[in-house]
Amino acid sequence: MRILVTLGGTSEKIDDVRSITNHATGTLGTLIASAFEQSGATVDVIASASAIKPNESSKLHVTTIHDTYELSQALERCMKEHVYDAVIHSMAVSDFTTETVYSEEQFLTQMNQWHLAHPNQTLDKESLATFLANKPEVNETKLSSNTNHLVLFLQKTPKVIQMIKSLQPKTCLVGFKLLVDVSKDDLFAVAEASRKKSQADFVLANDLTSIAGNDHIGYLLNEHGIVAQAETKPAIAQMLVDQLKHIN
Amino acid sequence: MRILVTLGGTSEKIDDVRSITNHATGTLGTLIASAFEQSGATVDVIASASAIKPNESSKLHVTTIHDTYELSQALERCMKEHVYDAVIHSMAVSDFTTETVYSEEQFLTQMNQWHLAHPNQTLDKESLATFLANKPEVNETKLSSNTNHLVLFLQKTPKVIQMIKSLQPKTCLVGFKLLVDVSKDDLFAVAEASRKKSQADFVLANDLTSIAGNDHIGYLLNEHGIVAQAETKPAIAQMLVDQLKHIN
Numbered sequence: 415m416r417i418l419v420t421l422g423g424t425s426e427k428i429d430d431v432r433s434i435t436n437h438a439t440g441t442l443g444t445l446i447a448s449a450f451e452q453s454g455a456t457v458d459v460i461a462s463a464s465a466i467k468p469n470e471s472s473k474l475h476v477t478t479i480h481d482t483y484e485l486s487q488a489l490e491r492c493m494k495e496h497v498y499d500a501v502i503h504s505m506a507v508s509d510f511t512t513e514t515v516y517s518e519e520q521f522l523t524q525m526n527q528w529h530l531a532h533p534n535q536t537l538d539k540e541s542l543a544t545f546l547a548n549k550p551e552v553n554e555t556k557l558s559s560n561t562n563h564l565v566l567f568l569q570k571t572p573k574v575i576q577m578i579k580s581l582q583p584k585t586c587l588v589g590f591k592l593l594v595d596v597s598k599d600d601l602f603a604v605a606e607a608s609r610k611k612s613q614a615d616f617v618l619a620n621d622l623t624s625i626a627g628n629d630h631i632g633y634l635l636n637e638h639g640i641v642a643q644a645e646t647k648p649a650i651a652q653m654l655v656d657q658l659k660h661i662n
Numbered sequence: 663m664r665i666l667v668t669l670g671g672t673s674e675k676i677d678d679v680r681s682i683t684n685h686a687t688g689t690l691g692t693l694i695a696s697a698f699e700q701s702g703a704t705v706d707v708i709a710s711a712s713a714i715k716p717n718e719s720s721k722l723h724v725t726t727i728h729d730t731y732e733l734s735q736a737l738e739r740c741m742k743e744h745v746y747d748a749v750i751h752s753m754a755v756s757d758f759t760t761e762t763v764y765s766e767e768q769f770l771t772q773m774n775q776w777h778l779a780h781p782n783q784t785l786d787k788e789s790l791a792t793f794l795a796n797k798p799e800v801n802e803t804k805l806s807s808n809t810n811h812l813v814l815f816l817q818k819t820p821k822v823i824q825m826i827k828s829l830q831p832k833t834c835l836v837g838f839k840l841l842v843d844v845s846k847d848d849l850f851a852v853a854e855a856s857r858k859k860s861q862a863d864f865v866l867a868n869d870l871t872s873i874a875g876n877d878h879i880g881y882l883l884n885e886h887g888i889v890a891q892a893e894t895k896p897a898i899a900q901m902l903v904d905q906l907k908h909i910n
Binding site for chain 2: 425428429430431432433434435436437464506508510513518522525526529536537538539542561562563564565566567568569570592594622
């Protein structure tokens with residue numbers, strides 16, 4: 415059995431010293447990778463640079479990435495080299511990447527110029543895209559802090575999880591859905607919608623409010639509904655090993 | 663001798679799962695704290711949660727913080743409880759904190775409404791502040807990714823380093839200035855300006871392009887110019903111990 419596990423959280427650069435980071439320690443993903451290794455599987459791990467990672471061995475390899483783009487490259491490379499029985503995508507992936515950064519002054523100047531040049535015209539998505547594309551070039555590697563406000567425009571990143579089933583339709587894909595302080599019904603509904611959208615076989619639904627240290631309530635859903643649940647990180651790892659034993 | 667060392671980098675929340683993070687591993691600050699402890703000093707450390715931290719002992723205490731606000735609270739508490747011979751402020755502090763987040767749709771709607779209500783009026787800093795203050799309330803703990811762009815307005819944070827000399831005018835303050843890929847002349851000029859502004863006695867000037875693992879070129883400046891330089895992280899730590907021996 416060969417498994418691919420992604421873990422940690424991606425970081426999208428704003429400049430050379432600042433990033434937008436998705437919080438994820440990598441603890442759960444590390445436990446999952448180690449549990450599969452101990453069950454006899456060969457495990458490839460794609461981990462974010464700052465995450466806790468499992469120890470490498472002859473049966474466990476780790477590739478390190480920083481942002482969503484590097485994740486998609488690493489995923490593609492792994493999935494072209496190996497056939498995976500399952501892909502467990504526990505990494506918290508940034509939905510947005512930095513498109514443009516303005517100082518308050520740059521933003522106001524460009525906005526006022528746009529309205530002067532386009533009288534009585536409302537700003538719509540198309541004109542906003544043109545507006546952003548025409549930002550005057552400023553050569554800065556680290557943003558100056560000589561402004562009272564920064565205006566960041568972030569752009570949606572392609573959903574990396576969507577690549578997985580198109581690269582290997584037969585792999586068993588486990589997605590993760592983390593919400594914050596929602597009802598169980600809402601959590602399951604959103605998790606199921608995300609499972610369908612990414613063509614995942616399973617989705618691990620969890621809520622940040624029921625995660626604290628080792629305590630971690632996770633529900634494993636497939637097309638029939640909840641198939642298993644666990645209340646600690648090690649128990650979630652073991653639950654995945656147990657459920658995925660039968661996929662071959 | 664009692665020393666306060668800040669280390670790591672602050673993180674400003676965007677929502678419950680995302681932050682804007684200042685990269686800083688805490689490695690150099692940890693070496694500095696340990697070097698002072700070994701030289702016989704009592705060391706208080708304020709470290710960011712994700713940073714590498716020195717081991718605690720009877721002579722070394724660590725307080726953990728996340729964002730700029732928590733840093734200023736911790737600093738104030740420490741400086742009211744103890745008198746410090748020196749404060750070594752190596753933490754990378756966010757210059758900006760999240761003020762408002764818009765989806766593309768929310769942003770365009772509000773911007774068009776503003777221009778309808780204020781015909782022929784340019785958007786200036788004052789009206790932008792009113793604009794941001796009047797953002798319609800949306801109850802979200804985690805930003806929805808159902809939008810192609812996010813628009814983030816970030817607000818400048820108060821400079822924490824400015825507090826230090828006003829709390830303890832007699833302490834020896836060491837600031838840090840990190841730039842990216844600039845000439846030595848520019849680095850020294852910017853570092854000296856920042857030293858003066860924060861009333862620091864010394865500033866450690868360094869450039870990200872000459873930092874790689876243990877290699878780390880650092881110049882120590884005071885009002886007379888460069889007083890010492892070092893080329894590795896442990897050497898920078900030792901340089902600070904040597905230079906600050908004479909302050910009492």
